[in-house]
Amino acid sequence: MKFIDEANISVQAGHGGRGSISFRREKYVPRGGPDGGDGGKGGDVVFEATTRMSTLLDFKYQRRFEAKNGSPGMGKMKNGKAAPDLVIPVPVGTVITDRSSNDVLADMTTDKQRVIIAKSGRGGKGNTFFTTSTRQAPKFSQDGEEGESKEIHLELKLLADVGLIGEPNAGKSTFISVVSQARPKIADYPFTTLEPVLGVVGHKKANAFVVCDLPGLIEGAHQGKGMGDRFLKHAQRTRVLLHLVSLAPDETRPAIDRYRVIEKEITKYFDDSKKRKRIIVLTKSDLVDNTVVTDVLKEFKKAKIKAPLIVISAATRTNVNLVLDALVKELETNPK
Ligand SMILES: Nc1nc2c(ncn2[C@@H]2O[C@H](COP(=O)(O)OP(=O)(O)O)[C@@H](O)[C@H]2O)c(=O)[nH]1
Ligand SMILES: [Mg+2]
Incomplete structure (x- = not known):
């Protein structure tokens, strides 16, 4: 007899975008300064409780969830776009645990409740950021941070519809x-x-x-x-x-x-x-x-x-x- 629905899944938040290495190139400015923009942040993995679901059946079919990475920075000081968060609906009543630590990460008790379960990486700085009085043309930028990845256990006490x-x-x-x-x-x-x-x-x-x-x-x-x-x-x-x-x-x-x-x-x-x-x-x-x-x-x-x-x-x-x-x-x- 089964009163508990369970699923093991893995989640990966988005990597931040790399900062850009770029220099101004304009017709009458022969040696332009650095203009590389920052990378965008990756998408978080967010769980959202919903009364529209009663079971964890969907997680038997899809077990891996990856949020998108942030876009890289560009020249002309343009920052890369942040990636959208990945929102995963779960039934109200779902308890989310980290499988490596056994910590309860969230208890999804109310409709529309949202919890970030894996945090995305920040975008990296473009070369513009690293310009100083002594270093006017940095030829490097920063990579974006890695997004968190987690092995997750979902558990739900079943109630009859x-x-x-x-x-x-x-x-x-x-x-x-x-x-x-x-x-x-x-x-x-x-x-x-x-x-x-x-x-x-x-x-x-x-x-x-x-x-x-x-x-x-x-x-x-x-x-x-x-x-x-x-x-x-x-x-x-x-x-x-x-x-x-x-x-x-x-x-x-x-x-x-x-x-x-x-x-x-x-x-x-x-x-x-x-x-x-x-x-x-x-x-x-x-x-x-x-x-x-x-x-x-x-x-x-x-x-x-x-x-x-x-x-x-x-x-x-x-x-x-x-x-x-x-x-x-x-x-x-x-x-x-
Ligand atoms: N021929 C036939 N027998 C059925 C059907 N559904 C159930 N039975 C039989 O009817 C008996 C009682 O079924 P069961 O599901 O245990 O009934 P319950 O007491 O309401 O849970 C069992 O011997 C079943 O095999 C059916 O559609 N056709
Ligand atoms: Mg019976």
Whole structure:
């Protein structure tokens, strides 16, 4: 079970630009004095906290970050351009540590918080700077300073964006294992655990989000077990609830009835449960004929349930992407 997202990356701030060695050359000034400008400073490596991200998934793909170098100085006293800072967005909650010293460099606690993690090098002085009364034509300049480079560890406590709810056996664990790297126990019998299982989902170009299997919500409740703080925190944080209802033929009661039982149960845990967005997912469609699916859909329609309804099979992956599309859309229109 994974509650922590981690990544190791390396960052390199920009080198300062070299100062210029240059002398004035004008038509009527045969031996012009020095006019080499200074080099520009390199770019800093800056981390910026954002609520738009929930995971460190992006850092699995890109592990090295380099800010640009400053431009060299030029003649005619022109200074080189400073390089722009490299701004790396990280989710709010990310802790940044230096891997060589183990020092915590930053705790990114608030949206838009910015911290310089690797400082850039200053630009070098041009030869003009080194002119003195005894040295009127210095033929040297200064190199820019090196930018800092660091090996960085990022760590984030995961919190769920999407909660999976549904009866035992509805297919929650299977769903999360199909859409993420999470590998919960999948059982043919109601499996009870009070530990939430989290999965990081990367879908198309969208920001990765965290899906949480909330088995304890119903299964634990049946057995009168108390729920841990950590568990409830995950449940409360979710912005969308994915309600899974099995279509399997071995179910004895109609899908719509089983759906209602769970919905009623949920109101005990979420004070705003009426408002919290739902997506209803009818699962295990591979086990039934189309006519059965059509009948169940009719029942839901008759009951005037407004939430989007998607029929899937996690076993054959049918329509699983449609669920992810719907989740992305919902999370984007309903930010943290
Ligand atoms: N045929 C089929 N079986 C499924 C599908 N999804 C889940 N199952 C099976 O249904 C049972 C319960 O699934 P599980 O994911 O553990 O349900 P949970 O209790 O809601 O977490 C397991 O035997 C799964 O293999 C599906 O799409 N098709
Ligand atoms: Mg399960």
